[in-house]
Amino acid sequence: MNTETISKTNSNKLNGFTTDDIGNDHLFTGLETPMRANAFAMSNKEKKERISILFSEIMDVMGLDLTDDSLKGTPDRVAKMYIEEIFSGLDPENKPKIALFDNKYQYNQMLVEKNITFYSNCEHHFVPIIGKAHIAYKSSGKVIGLSKLNRIVQYYAKRPQVQERLTNQIAQELKTVLETEDVAVIIDAKHLCVSSRGVKDDTSATVTTYYGGEFNTTAKISELQNYINH
Numbered sequence: 001m002n003t004e005t006i007s008k009t010n011s012n013k014l015n016g017f018t019t020d021d022i023g024n025d026h027l028f029t030g031l032e033t034p035m036r037a038n039a040f041a042m043s044n045k046e047k048k049e050r051i052s053i054l055f056s057e058i059m060d061v062m063g064l065d066l067t068d069d070s071l072k073g074t075p076d077r078v079a080k081m082y083i084e085e086i087f088s089g090l091d092p093e094n095k096p097k098i099a100l101f102d103n104k105y106q107y108n109q110m111l112v113e114k115n116i117t118f119y120s121n122c123e124h125h126f127v128p129i130i131g132k133a134h135i136a137y138k139s140s141g142k143v144i145g146l147s148k149l150n151r152i153v154q155y156y157a158k159r160p161q162v163q164e165r166l167t168n169q170i171a172q173e174l175k176t177v178l179e180t181e182d183v184a185v186i187i188d189a190k191h192l193c194v195s196s197r198g199v200k201d202d203t204s205a206t207v208t209t210y211y212g213g214e215f216n217t218t219a220k221i222s223e224l225q226n227y228i229n230h
């Protein structure tokens, strides 16, 4: 297939939109991060070696001199950073192990953990999404260590993401581990693909929400907003 045929096939699949149009509009396809079935056939060591080779090729194509002392370690650094840090949340091995405790204090109102700072990356442009997550839940009889709420956010943030999916993945995980529908997730984030390129809007922010169970009422939503803005 020549390049023209390929791009035509792609644009048919995308209802006439180009991949660029789609990326800039930040559409997303579902709750699960789209991954190949054999995503973990390769070891992390092999993945880092491959990424390093491929990234040096990108740098080389751009004309960068990979023999320069400042640049020669970059492909290895990027590969290590991708696998061990910023995309480590793709690997289920890194999912936080959650221990629940009995709700001994009999605290049965909402618990809000606010201003959880996270760094993610936009899956359409591979540039940072920087934001804050606010999480709330109402105990179904079990409580979770507060730091675990933070860890759940960090795990799902460390993937190529779109904010809608990040919000829903965190909410889904909270519902599963806390065994309740009564969870809320609010994410307020800046996308560098919007501020540093494209439309170059430095002031806009994106807010996404998930209000499950008892949180899905006007009264609870405004109570929650009060705590977050306080």
Ligand SMILES: [Zn+2]
Residues within 6 Å of the ligand: 023, 026, 122, 123, 124, 125, 126, 191, 193, 194
């Ligand atoms: Zn983007």
